[in-house]
Amino acid sequence: MLFGATALVAVVLIAGAWVGSRAWLAYGELQEARSGATKLQEKFAENPASIIGDIEDLGEHTARAADLTSDPIWRAAEIIPWAGPNLEAFRVTADSLDTVVRAVGAPLVEHVDAMQSSLALTDGRVALEPLVEMRSASANANTQMKKVVADMHGIKREKLVPQLADAVAEFTELLQPVSVGVSAVSDTTALLPGMLGLGGSRDTLLLFLNNAEVRSTMGIPGALALLNANDGRIALTQQASTLDFPVYPEPVARLSPDLRGTYGDKPALWVQNVTMLPEFPLTGELAVTMWERNFGVRPQAVVAVDPVTLSYILEATGPISLESGESLSSDNAVDLLMHEVYVRYEDPADQDAFFADASARVFTAVSSGDFEVQKFVKALTRGAAEDRIKLWSSVSDEQSVIDGTSLAGTLTTARSTTPKFTMQLNDGTGAKMDYFLTTKATLTGDLGPNSESDEIVVRYTMSNTAPADAGISLPGYITGGGNYGVEPGSIATVARLFAPGGFNLLSQQVDGSSENAGESLQLLDRSVAQWNPTLAPGESRTIELRYRVEIPNVHAVEWRQTPTFSNDISNAITY
Structure with missing residues (x-):
């Protein structure tokens, strides 16, 4: 008995020493990874494609940390009261960090240069091939990222020592923007090829909304335009103003009783009021119906932006010369489009002409590829984060992707x-x-x-x-x-x-x-x-x-x- 007890104590001590030593080594690897990640963030902000070598080095540290915390002795020690939850949390965190670096970050970084190049339009065309090639990698990265987030949220922090609980909380919080970014890349590669005409011609209705007269999902439509895309080649085929649309004698669509009870039939009678409704998919359906009635073409999708988003885009394109002779820039776009135009022009037709000229020239600058890609991506990302960009598609597979994002403009977000x-x-x-x-x-x-x-x-x-x-x-x-x-x-x-x-x-x-x-x-x-x-x-x-x-x-x-x-x-x- 004594020998057995002594042997058991020896095994426990040896196991404890084994786990302790590996924990110390893993901690060192994670500290190296943390230091490397800070430098990597700075380089990524300047040029995402430049960090390929750095992320490989970072992955070596995270892989060693994950390996040190996943052997059978470590896993067995996780059943020990008090120590077990801390060891499990340490392992899950190390494994999660390794997944983020090697299974999420590394595959995406390999494609980021090609993706950026595809968004730099050449002769009015977006190269769809890099986006299609990236679909599988981005979808897998998104799946891995969701698992990491779920695993980290599954850690019971109340059972951990304070230092580890704080570290877990910090890492979990840092995962949020990363998860959003990975999801955005996955959504982009899933949506853009089809919406830009992969496999056939596509029409998208652009709504340029003005927050100077607010509506539920953003602002009143100030100008409208039809965008055609075919195999990545983009053209602005038609422009219209709100003056081109009549007040319809009957609603163009029947609203549900609770919506009619609150908003009346106004959203279905005036194009200026389609954005009054609380969810953007309803706006999208009304807008394409009105466009079809007026011009005989039914767009497959609707994109809405406001002047603030246009000001962000102008940071990428630089100032643009308008027909009036003045310059539209990121500094003056909001004041000019939301206020000054109404001070200057009393006739709504003159106001609409000014909006049409401004929107067409911004489109020309973007479609020509004459802009900084990173600034352009940041502009769209910022606009979306501030709910200043909305998107709806009549294609069910596309809309199912949109529904999981803030672009959907719905009261609930699917994801x-x-x-x-x-x-x-x-x-x-x-x-x-x-x-x-x-x-x-x-x-x-x-x-x-x-x-x-x-x-x-x-x-x-x-x-x-x-x-x-x-x-x-x-x-x-x-x-x-x-x-x-x-x-x-x-x-x-x-x-x-x-x-x-x-x-x-x-x-x-x-x-x-x-x-x-x-x-x-x-x-x-x-x-x-x-x-x-x-x-x-x-x-x-x-x-x-x-x-x-x-x-x-x-x-x-x-x-x-x-x-x-x-x-x-x-x-x-x-x-």
Whole structure:
């Protein structure tokens, strides 16, 4: 017995020493990898294709760390109370980092140069072949990345020593932007070839939206254009203004009863109102139907962008000369397209002509390939992150990909389990005063496994930054001239906050008072708080909504809203 007990103790000590020594070696490899990753990030920002050799070196460290923490003795030690969860977390983290570097990063970096080259248009054509070749690698990388995220979220941090728990939390947080980026690459290679005419001609309707008159999913259509793509060759085949569309005598499509009860038939009667609806796929279907009725062509897809996104794109193309003789640049695009054009031109036809010229010349600059690819990609990425780009496709396979992204413009995102609040704004002034509208969203709460109340408070402030004399100093086309019962210079808005399912509204106040604080309603199976503020120049008002979380395991919420000229928001807030 004594010999047996002694042998058992010896085995435990040897195993402990074995695991301890390998843990120390693995820790050293991970520290080397961390140092290398920091340098790699800096190089990647300058030139993604330049890091191929660096990522191979980084992979050697992560591979050794994963190998050191995955042998049978280590795995057996994971059943030991207290030590086991820490060893398991160490192994999962090392293995996850190795997967990110070698199974996700390395294959994508091998293709990044070809992908960037394909996006640099030559004679109006996007080279589709590199995108098609990259599909398999990017789809596999995306699958691997999802597994890593799931594995890291599966670690029970409350059972870990503080130092390891902090490290796991830090790494898990860093995975979020990486996961978003990998998913974006996968989506791009899945979507672009087909939408750019691989296998046949494709028509896409472009909506250039103006946030100076806000609508739920962005702004009022200011100019429209038809884009044709065939085997990667892109052409702008037709342009139109809102003046080219009639007020239809009957709705072009029948809206659901709850949508009609809230928005009426306006979105299906006026092209200017197609973006009033709460989900962009509805906008897309209405827009292509109206275009087909007017011009006899039914586009297969719709893309919408705002002037802020165009300003980002102009950082890649550089300034563009307009027919008026002036220069459109990243510095002046927003002011010029959202405000100055209305000060300068009283006739809507002249305004539309200006928008058409600007959009056509931006398209020409992009289609000619005369831009910096990295800056162009960053411009689109930034615009999408700020909800300033929307996309819809009538092709079901394409739309299923879009549905998993923020480009979809829907109240729920197919790939995200994080509850999402969506604040949507619709102009009630009947003019272009939303250029002066600023907003700020603040979310506070006590969520998570150790919370006592499981409540969250949303505070949303809207401000009118117009000059005090706006009612007399600005043209009537901008102020509305009081035509809709709104004092010139004031901003009237219909604001609706769509809450996630399982969030119960407890109270609703405006500036600390429950009187005239709006109403609550149900729309598209969502709880909606509605508020109709009218703000005089210089005035701000704040609505406060308190919710109780009725569903388990909510550790974060997501915030989305109608993008204005200037939003002070945080898209993802964790407590």
